Amino acid sequence: MATILTKGWDLITAISQQNLNLLISGAFAKGEIPSTFTKKDKEISATINISAPTVDLNPVQPAGQLRYVGITFPMVGGSVTVGNITMSISQGTLGVITSLCYVHGEATNNGHTDKLSLDFTDPAAIYKVTVSEPTWPSELVTALELGLKAYLQILTPGSISLGEVTFPVEASALVPVGEADFAIQLATDPNQNTLMLLMVTASGSTPTGPDATDFSKSPAIIPSGQQSAFYVSNRLLIQGIIVPQIASSLSVPVTSFSLQGNITTPYTATFNGSKDMGGQYSPELVGLSINVNNNQQVQSAYTIYAHPLFNAGRTYYVEVVGNIFVSISLNNQVITFNTTADKGSGSIKASVLGWLIVVAAIIATFGTLGAFLGAVLAIVVPILITQLKFPITLPPSLLNQINEALHSVTWFEQKSFPLDSIQLPGDLIIFGKPTA
16 A cells, blocks of 8 residues: 555655754855844843854753754854943854744745744743853843844744745645644654654645644654655645646546545545547546555556447447556656556447347347247356457557646756655655755
């Protein structure tokens, strides 16, 4: 059975603590994080120079909290004046343990960018200043702590970002809605502790309950050898990406497909209805189910009826069943789809009216047959004919049409998140290495 790790969330972005700190260091070098904290009012005048901050995904949590994050700002110079006392600082730290917030970006013609940020206004946040100068009085340390806290709390949300996700217009199915949630998965090596941003799209619903954000017993969201991952849930892949493309290629409404599955059972989309495919023998699609199989493929099991041209009443038909497989691969930052098919099997079928015609034809040919023998033939003939099965090979043109319907996608974050690999164990997982 395909494996689902997303716990009902449509999208998960995950990054290791090590890679997160590399991104923060890069953002600081670019001036995207302030290098000077300044606070001036009637109580305090402070100018503090800082170097690149670092994040700790497993700090000592405030009472009653479980998913707070720590950030430490190294202080490397500056001065503080309280009243008529002025003290210089050569070295120290400002540590903050607080919650996370998700900042929605404004939509533009090119899409929008959302940010993951620290919530410095959280009333449960813990602020702690340490200084290396032994001559600093404790009242001055407390005043600096309060001053820097006030400075951080008035920053625009997202000013000190832990990362951002860009969603182009073309990826509308992947755009999150509502409030995001967060989770932290701890590892033996603190550098491999993982921060996860949990999101839902318009077609999904927010998971509830404490287990929804508890990944402590789940397999590693970022496996060994990787630094960051982007998950598209099994449900969103089937319902939000694959089904709309297939429905469009068949010119049928998306509502023609029903969906079965849940947060632990892989989803299957089933086509409810029939579709005249056009062409020789009047092929008619009467069955189609879509799921992710155990070989990291999207598998579509189909049933097609083909009607001989001379059979105007459609009393006889050939039933063709088989499977189409779609594999996903990565080549030069382009996600491509390759479609193959097994050799389907065909069998001759007939409607109830068709079998009556068969029996009548036999009795007419052998006029001496009695009603009893006719009844026997009515049972035996269908069995004989339905056992007459023959292999069916789908034409390459049909497979090419499917490939075109699932057109390749050029990865939209090549500069900031170049891809390493793609896997499809159940959820679609994209591994990459974010760059500052």
